[in-house]
Amino acid sequence: MENSEDIKNVVLLACGSFNPITNMHLRLFELARDHLHATGKYSVIKGIISPVGDGYMKKGLIDAHHRVVMAQLATKDSNWLDVDAWECQQKTWMETVRVLRHHRDKIGLNEAFKKDSNFSDTNLQKRKRRRSLRDSVGSSESKTSLDTFNSEQTKRASRKMSDSGSPELKLLCGADLLESFAVPNLWKEEDIVEILSDYGLVCISRAGSDAQKFIYELDVLWQFRRNIILVTEWIQNDISATKIRRALRRGQSVRYLLPSSVLDYIERHCLYTQASEECNANVILAPLQKVSTFMSFPSISL
Numbered sequence: 001m002e003n004s005e006d007i008k009n010v011v012l013l014a015c016g017s018f019n020p021i022t023n024m025h026l027r028l029f030e031l032a033r034d035h036l037h038a039t040g041k042y043s044v045i046k047g048i049i050s051p052v053g054d055g056y057m058k059k060g061l062i063d064a065h066h067r068v069v070m071a072q073l074a075t076k077d078s079n080w081l082d083v084d085a086w087e088c089q090q091k092t093w094m095e096t097v098r099v100l101r102h103h104r105d106k107i108g109l110n111e112a113f114k115k116d117s118n119f120s121d122t123n124l125q126k127r128k129r130r131r132s133l134r135d136s137v138g139s140s141e142s143k144t145s146l147d148t149f150n151s152e153q154t155k156r157a158s159r160k161m162s163d164s165g166s167p168e169l170k171l172l173c174g175a176d177l178l179e180s181f182a183v184p185n186l187w188k189e190e191d192i193v194e195i196l197s198d199y200g201l202v203c204i205s206r207a208g209s210d211a212q213k214f215i216y217e218l219d220v221l222w223q224f225r226r227n228i229i230l231v232t233e234w235i236q237n238d239i240s241a242t243k244i245r246r247a248l249r250r251g252q253s254v255r256y257l258l259p260s261s262v263l264d265y266i267e268r269h270c271l272y273t274q275a276s277e278e279c280n281a282n283v284i285l286a287p288l289q290k291v292s293t294f295m296s297f298p299s300i301s302l
């Protein structure tokens with residue numbers, strides 16, 4: 001049994017198109033949280049969904065405003081998932097490592113603010129005593145469901161957060177995103193190193209991807225393998241946003257693949273048509289554009 005002082009608070013950040021958000025995106029967070037809690041080493045206090053900006057230029061990517069609203073609808077009933085629009089409000093597409101830096105700074109600032117107000121409070125000792133009394137009352141109650149367990153973990157973690165160091169921020173992704181690290185020119189090696197060494201990755205298995213083999217094959221992943229937490233989804237579910245958009249274009253039902261509030265929103269705003277899928281059809285993906293600009297530079301100077 002781990003000493004509760006050794007349990008690290010974790011915030012999970014998922015970056016992606018969320019075009020549209022699906023039940024599987026929500027499942028990623030649940031799976032990651034269960035897995036991290038089961039290790040006895042972590043307490044997941046928050047999950048953040050960060051939809052990519054329109055400047056990402058991915059084919060079929062609809063306006064960020066709609067993707068943010070859909071993600072907000074999908075997480076409305078969750079007490080630990082949040083949608084953060086900072087990334088998609090930036091003027092241009094930005095590397096994932098910069099999104100991580102932003103969120104880590106934000107977490108750090110919140111922590112500093114909490115500490116500041118705690119120190120200036122002369123009743124700090126009294127409040128601590130009240131809190132420990134509340135904790136001991138809470139621990140005598142019988143817990144029956146996993147949900148109760150998780151929400152207790154979350155509450156405990158939130159309390160701990162104000163008492164101890166900053167929570168760790170980790171990037172949450174599916175195995176296909178991990179595999180995209182090997183796509184030439186898509187990710188800068190130094191970004192991969194920073195993501196793995198300074199933050200760490202929680203990676204959920206995905207049909208068609210073999211994350212373990214992939215870590216073995218890619219040197220940089222192998223080097224930082226201790227910072228990659230692999231989670232196996234035993235109830236496999238191959239929901240993909242691409243397939244959902246395809247079904248919608250063909251007038252096929254996608255009910256139960258995404259939250260009904262999201263589906264209602266899609267229908268009300270007539271999102272995902274043949275025309276929307278043609279968006280960015282002949283445009284190079286932003287990360288690749290950055291690299292091709294860099295690569296064409298020497299030829300200009302010739």
Ligand SMILES: Nc1ncnc2c1ncn2[C@@H]1O[C@H](COP(=O)(O)OP(=O)(O)OP(=O)(O)O)[C@@H](O)[C@H]1O
Pocket residue numbers: 014015016017018019022024025028172173174175176177204205206207237238239240241242243
């Ligand atoms: N079925 C799934 N299993 C595991 N991970 C998933 C699954 N669907 C999405 N993810 C993960 O969710 C994150 C956001 O993914 P994204 O928005 O690209 O969704 P997607 O369903 O893959 O969409 P698209 O088909 O448009 O690429 C990524 O890390 C991706 O790997």
Ligand SMILES: NC(=O)c1ccc[n+]([C@@H]2O[C@H](COP(=O)(O)O)[C@@H](O)[C@H]2O)c1
Pocket residue numbers: 015016017018052056058094095096097177186187188191287
């Ligand atoms: N170099 C990078 O930082 C880099 C490259 C490719 C994709 N990404 C990110 O990964 C996510 C991928 O999303 P999709 O799977 O929807 O394409 C997006 O958030 C995107 O910004 C980052």
Ligand SMILES: [Zn+2]
Pocket residue numbers: 176
């Ligand atoms: Zn994807």
